[in-house]
Amino acid sequence: MKYSYYPGCTLRTKAKKLDDYARASAKALGFELEEIENWQCCGGVYPLSSDEIGSKLSSVRALNEAKEKNQELVTLCSACYHVVKRVNDDMRNVEDIRTRANNYMKLDEPYLGETNVLHFLEVLRDRIGFDELKKKVTNPLTGRKIGAYYGCLLLRPGKILGFDNPENPTIIEDFIRAIGSEPVVYPYRNECCGGYISLKAKDLAKTMCDNIMDSASGFGAEMLITACPLCQYNLTKNSKATIPVYYFTELLAEALGVKEEVDA
Amino acid sequence: MEHSKKNQAEMVKEISGSNPLRCMKCGKCSASCPAFEKMDIKPHQFVSYVINENIEELAKCESLWYCLSCFACVERCPRDVKPGKLVDAARQIAVRQKGGAYLVPDEIPEIVDEDLPQQLLVSAFRKFRR
Numbered sequence: 111m112k113y114s115y116y117p118g119c120t121l122r123t124k125a126k127k128l129d130d131y132a133r134a135s136a137k138a139l140g141f142e143l144e145e146i147e148n149w150q151c152c153g154g155v156y157p158l159s160s161d162e163i164g165s166k167l168s169s170v171r172a173l174n175e176a177k178e179k180n181q182e183l184v185t186l187c188s189a190c191y192h193v194v195k196r197v198n199d200d201m202r203n204v205e206d207i208r209t210r211a212n213n214y215m216k217l218d219e220p221y222l223g224e225t226n227v228l229h230f231l232e233v234l235r236d237r238i239g240f241d242e243l244k245k246k247v248t249n250p251l252t253g254r255k256i257g258a259y260y261g262c263l264l265l266r267p268g269k270i271l272g273f274d275n276p277e278n279p280t281i282i283e284d285f286i287r288a289i290g291s292e293p294v295v296y297p298y299r300n301e302c303c304g305g306y307i308s309l310k311a312k313d314l315a316k317t318m319c320d321n322i323m324d325s326a327s328g329f330g331a332e333m334l335i336t337a338c339p340l341c342q343y344n345l346t347k348n349s350k351a352t353i354p355v356y357y358f359t360e361l362l363a364e365a366l367g368v369k370e371e372v373d374a
Numbered sequence: 375m376e377h378s379k380k381n382q383a384e385m386v387k388e389i390s391g392s393n394p395l396r397c398m399k400c401g402k403c404s405a406s407c408p409a410f411e412k413m414d415i416k417p418h419q420f421v422s423y424v425i426n427e428n429i430e431e432l433a434k435c436e437s438l439w440y441c442l443s444c445f446a447c448v449e450r451c452p453r454d455v456k457p458g459k460l461v462d463a464a465r466q467i468a469v470r471q472k473g474g475a476y477l478v479p480d481e482i483p484e485i486v487d488e489d490l491p492q493q494l495l496v497s498a499f500r501k502f503r504r
Contacts, residue, residue: 120493154497159389266445302444306498
């Protein structure tokens with residue numbers, strides 16, 4: 111199976127490992143991530159105002175390229191997933207945005223939201239299946255108590271993203287079980303980490319991250335996993351916690367026995 | 375003046391796609407907000423300011439720079455008022471004004487650190503300036 115793949119700005123640089131482990135894992139699982147040519151940064155945050163069109167176009171370009179290849183579009187970074195999927199919803203359902211974006215794009219055939227956007231975790235759940243993943247695990251990570259950190263970008267708004275139940279998600283816990291570990295469910299797993307606020311109001315980000323880390327370690331988590339480079343940064347750099355925060359793809363690669371070849 | 379006050383309130387409603395009159399003042403938005411402590415105008419009060427067409431005050435309040443659009447308030451609002459989208463619309467009014475940027479590139483070298491992901495900078499620039 112071949113998917114169009116949108117890595118995004120941070121996976122080329124600070125979060126290169128998130129990308130490397132995902133590609134190696136995909137290969138081990140028998141699917142291919144075909145990177146979109148000339149993709150542009152999604153902007154990190156979805157432009158909420160209905161009169162902002164220009165800042166939505168990089169997503170439309172990526173979506174349209176996947177459409178032309180007749181492939182589903184896979185993202186890995188939570189922010190890219192959030193932005194691209196919300197723009198796709200606009201292109202499907204908001205006539206004014208759809209018309210104006212297509213006026214800019216001047217495509218041979220207008221883009222009407224045809225592409226299906228998937229997060230890498232959704233590929234594991236809905237295309238491969240966690241039962242199937244479990245069978246392909248050669249190195250089960252037995253005995254690890256892992257907390258899933260969802261944050262905000264993957265879950266909300268639930269009606270548009272449709273990723274999982276926004277208040278009581280299970281996808282990452284199911285992933286943790288599939289790689290042989292034990293999920294630790296804690297209350298703050300879908301609270302915001304502070305995102306970009308750590309640039310201008312570090313104290314606020316620290317309070318938010320401490321709440322999350324205290325909640326996770328208080329419930330017995332020995333490590334957290336996330337899909338978002340910004341969450342990983344905030345939880346690691348802006349909290350007093352001592353438990354590590356990994357990208358979920360790192361543990362996936364380890365369970366599939368391909369981590370060492372990536373690290374080499 | 376009255377005219378322009380009305381226009382600004384209409385603009386906030388239009389670009390946010392929110393109807394503040396649906397609010398029943400249950401306070402769930404403020405109870406859900408992770409930045410509540412820092413906000414001078416709380417999320418539920420924000421809705422009232424828009425109803426009262428007092429956008430001028432909103433466009434200079436501190437809350438604009440603490441709201442993270444994490445959408446906890448939007449998800450949990452039982453009346454679909456979307457307080458987080460109202461905050462973002464007021465922020466747009468602020469940053470679209472001349473000199474309205476909350477972040478300028480010259481600040482970056484001072485506050486950046488070596489682990490900081492690119493995602494953080496692009497997000498901050500999207501939110502804090504035009």
